[in-house]
Amino acid sequence: xxxxxxxxxxxxxxxxxxxxxxxxxxxxxxxxxxxxxxxxxxxxxxxxxxxxxxxxxxxxxxxxxxxxxxxxxxxxxxxxxxxxxxxxxxxxxxxxxxxxxxxxxxxxxxxxxxxxxxxxxxxxxxxxxxxxxxxxxxxxxxxxxxxxxxxxxxxxxxxxxxxxxxxxxxxxxxxxxxxxxxxxxxxxxxxxxxxxxxxxxxxxxxxxxxxxxxxxxxxxxxxxxxxxxxxxxxxxxxxxxxxxxxxxxxxxxxxxxxxxxxxxxxxxxxxxxxxxxxxxxxxxxxxxxxxxxxxxxxxxxxxxxxxxxxxxxxxxxxxxxxxxxxxxxxxxxxxxxxxxxxxxxxxxxxxxxxxxxxxxxxxxxxxxxxxxxxxxxxxxxxxxxxxxxxxxxxxxxxxxxxxxxxxxxxxxxxxxxxxxxxxxxxxxxxxxxxxxxxxxxxxxxxxxxxxxxxxxxxxxxxxxxxxxxxxxxxxxxxxxxxxxxxxxx
Amino acid sequence: xxxxxxxxxxxxxxxxxxxxxxxxxxxxxxxxxxxxxxxxxxxxxxxxxxxxxxxxxxxxxxxxxxxxxxxxxxxxxxxxxxxxxxxxxxxxxxxxxxxxxxxxxxxxxxxxxxxxxxxxxxxxxxxxxxxxxxxxxxxxxxxxxxxxxxxxxxxxxxxxxxxxxxxxxxxxxxxxxxxxxxxxxxxxxxxxxxxxxxxxxxxxxxxxxxxxxxxxxxxxxxxxxxxxxxxxxxxxxxxxxxxxxxxxxxxxxxxxxxxxxxxxxxxxxxxxxxxxxxxxxxxxxxxxxxxxxxx
Numbered sequence: 001x002x003x004x005x006x007x008x009x010x011x012x013x014x015x016x017x018x019x020x021x022x023x024x025x026x027x028x029x030x031x032x033x034x035x036x037x038x039x040x041x042x043x044x045x046x047x048x049x050x051x052x053x054x055x056x057x058x059x060x061x062x063x064x065x066x067x068x069x070x071x072x073x074x075x076x077x078x079x080x081x082x083x084x085x086x087x088x089x090x091x092x093x094x095x096x097x098x099x100x101x102x103x104x105x106x107x108x109x110x111x112x113x114x115x116x117x118x119x120x121x122x123x124x125x126x127x128x129x130x131x132x133x134x135x136x137x138x139x140x141x142x143x144x145x146x147x148x149x150x151x152x153x154x155x156x157x158x159x160x161x162x163x164x165x166x167x168x169x170x171x172x173x174x175x176x177x178x179x180x181x182x183x184x185x186x187x188x189x190x191x192x193x194x195x196x197x198x199x200x201x202x203x204x205x206x207x208x209x210x211x212x213x214x215x216x217x218x219x220x221x222x223x224x225x226x227x228x229x230x231x232x233x234x235x236x237x238x239x240x241x242x243x244x245x246x247x248x249x250x251x252x253x254x255x256x257x258x259x260x261x262x263x264x265x266x267x268x269x270x271x272x273x274x275x276x277x278x279x280x281x282x283x284x285x286x287x288x289x290x291x292x293x294x295x296x297x298x299x300x301x302x303x304x305x306x307x308x309x310x311x312x313x314x315x316x317x318x319x320x321x322x323x324x325x326x327x328x329x330x331x332x333x334x335x336x337x338x339x340x341x342x343x344x345x346x347x348x349x350x351x352x353x354x355x356x357x358x359x360x361x362x363x364x365x366x367x368x369x370x371x372x373x374x375x376x377x378x379x380x381x382x383x384x385x386x387x388x389x390x391x392x393x394x395x396x397x398x399x400x401x402x403x404x405x406x407x408x409x410x411x412x413x414x415x416x417x418x419x420x421x422x423x424x425x426x427x428x429x430x431x432x433x434x435x436x437x438x439x440x441x442x443x444x445x446x447x448x449x450x451x452x453x454x455x456x457x458x459x460x461x462x463x464x465x466x467x468x469x470x471x472x473x474x475x476x477x478x479x480x481x482x483x484x485x486x487x488x489x
Numbered sequence: 490x491x492x493x494x495x496x497x498x499x500x501x502x503x504x505x506x507x508x509x510x511x512x513x514x515x516x517x518x519x520x521x522x523x524x525x526x527x528x529x530x531x532x533x534x535x536x537x538x539x540x541x542x543x544x545x546x547x548x549x550x551x552x553x554x555x556x557x558x559x560x561x562x563x564x565x566x567x568x569x570x571x572x573x574x575x576x577x578x579x580x581x582x583x584x585x586x587x588x589x590x591x592x593x594x595x596x597x598x599x600x601x602x603x604x605x606x607x608x609x610x611x612x613x614x615x616x617x618x619x620x621x622x623x624x625x626x627x628x629x630x631x632x633x634x635x636x637x638x639x640x641x642x643x644x645x646x647x648x649x650x651x652x653x654x655x656x657x658x659x660x661x662x663x664x665x666x667x668x669x670x671x672x673x674x675x676x677x678x679x680x681x682x683x684x685x686x687x688x689x690x691x692x693x694x695x696x697x698x699x700x701x702x703x704x705x706x707x708x709x710x711x712x713x714x715x716x717x718x719x720x721x722x723x724x725x726x727x728x729x730x731x732x733x734x735x736x737x738x739x740x741x742x743x744x745x746x747x748x749x750x751x752x753x754x755x756x757x758x759x760x761x762x763x764x765x766x767x768x769x770x771x772x773x774x775x776x777x778x779x780x781x782x783x784x
Binding site: 013014016017018019125129281285288338 | 496497500501502512518525704740
């Protein structure tokens with residue numbers, strides 16, 4: 001340049017100032033009771049446990065722990081509401097209640113987002129833009145089905161099943177509650193819902209909304225507790241249907257427990273999805289898809305694209321771009337609007353992730369982590385990827401449920417299909433190519449419930465979701481999501 | 490060229506843009522950004538009715554953006570038509586503001602190569618520090634890539650010491666695949682900067698186009714170690730959008746490109762909106778547009 005341009009004295013390292021979402025408008029109930037028969041009531045044994053903010057380990061609230069007698073109380077309330085009110089109600093009236101819940105959630109979306117982020121550690125960008133909008137979308141969608149079941153199942157009558165016991169995970173707390181509640185209510189069932197013990201707060205807020213919506217007492221009962229409470233629900237003899245989302249191990253226990261009881265069940269379990277990048281893919285957009293596939297919600301996603309397969313000719317390029325992109329991910333305060341990756345949900349989960357990273361290294365994998373600093377307090381894990389691994393490595397075989405990606409390369413279409421299917425799981429997968437025919441060829445050959453093409457981790461209430469093999473059985477979402485909650489006569 | 494073709498997925502590109510543009514830029518980071526944007530502006534007037542008087546006024550404004558606020562940077566350059574180069578050169582004599590001239594039969598480029606090269610040599614002799622050329626879109630769309638590439642190389646040669654910005658006129662290339670290909674081609678042929686648009690065709694600089702061009706620059710840098718500059722032009726009149734582009738640069742190319750040597754905004758009215766925001770950051774209230782000179 002002929003002249004030196006006047007650049008004044010700006011900082012050469014432009015960084016974003018903190019942009020925290022305000023928490024002033026949030027009221028967190030300090031002592032959360034059980035929500036049974038439309039009322040908040042203390043647990044029989046008077047036991048409470050605390051729930052913390054995983055980003056700073058500060059206690060947020062106490063939550064009532066339900067034991068067997070509380071579960072029994074909740075099931076009795078649900079049974080009574082089922083027999084006397086909900087199953088007999090005109091379906092269009094049921095629909096109105098569900099619409100009302102959807103609207104109330106929309107109105108209070110900001111409040112739900114902030115609490116979801118505080119209790120679970122996920123970035124506010126995700127709870128605000130993804131989780132909570134999907135929650136109300138699910139209620140809206142199934143509210144619409146309530147009086148149209150005869151169109152969903154032509155020539156048949158869809159009868160409700162009875163009382164559903166629903167046990168949900170901590171990765172998408174309110175969204176999983178919506179996935180479970182909305183179809184159950186629309187089809188005329190009543191519910192006993194148990195949120196995960198690390199993330200009970202948005203479900204308790206939902207209980208407030210259910211009260212506000214004036215839902216008949218007992219139609220929805222929300223009780224908290226750990227695995228023991230879950231077991232009491234699964235084993236309760238007056239429950240007709242179990243819906244569970246969580247680990248494959250617990251899923252297997254549930255199957256054993258309900259075998260021979262006549263209880264219906266749906267299970268949405270683990271995954272180890274193959275995300276496949278072909279050499280003719282749009283590489284920069286595929287890199288975004290890889291990032292979204294594995295680092296969305298800190299990798300606490302059952303359908304995460306945790307096994308990456310890259311075609312050999314573009315592998316160096318993709319991996320180098322991926323490492324660059326990882327550097328631009330902002331890890332930190334989940335309430336900051338610019339945060340991409342928040343806190344790991346719990347100490348236990350963080351230890352599990354670290355254990356797998358150790359195993360990966362011991363087994364000879366090459367590890368790479370983004371150079372981001374991590375906050376001192378709270379539970380954090382840097383975005384991580386492994387190369388030099390194979391289908392025989394444990395980090396390729398087992399679900400880590402954290403921000404850890406295992407990368408392998410491949411040469412032919414047949415090879416990558418075989419490897420993609422070489423897993424006990426079958427929940428999701430991704431295909432990246434500019435060639436339409438290849439999308440069809442590959443996606444129909446992979447045994448998984450959801451296959452994304454040139455995108456990843458996209459959800460919509462109209463689209464069924466669920467697994468093959470050890471990833472579960474039954475579908476949630478869409479018309480198919482009604483099936484587990486009806487008897488067709 | 491690259492060992493493989495760069496394909497672009499439009500939906501994915503748009504999603505990435507939305508994600509980048511959702512960054513929240515507040516407080517000090519906003520003030521820094523506003524100042525940086527000012528320093529990156531190529532203050533532009535490209536109209537058939539431009540007069541020497543108007544160009545002189547623009548040049549004064551370039552060096553005196555808002556004298557009520559000392560310590561503001563000046564803009565990077567003034568961008569004018571060839572006949573205005575001597576006037577701008579003289580008006581900016583005692584400043585460190587560059588003179589950029591459009592050339593090569595701007596904006597359509599529909600003339601012979603000889604005339605284009607003659608025009609480029611003339612504006613450089615007249616004092617242009619930077620030359621903004623247009624590519625032959627007709628040839629590009631016909632697939633005559635070698636012609637387009639050779640033309641850029643010859644213009645670059647004719648520029649001598651002056652910096653060459655190559656305008657792709659992405660509104661006429663239509664697809665992002667074309668934008669990527671034209672970017673690669675221009676850089677290989679010797680562009681110092683690649684630039685989106687003339688401002689005479691709609692759409693001008695769109696966020697997905699800018700993203701794809703920045704990604705092309707990044708890949709070229711990785712391959713060759715050469716840092717090519719970027720200039721979106723046309724339709725960028727608001728400070729907010731300009732800051733969003735800074736976010737895009739930072740997260741695509743990194744800190745090095747947050748610099749007027751490697752990034753410019755081609756704009757006529759952006760400066761005043763940025764000034765208005767700077768005053769607002771300092772006083773807490775928006776002043777009327779009448780307080781900002783319109784030269």
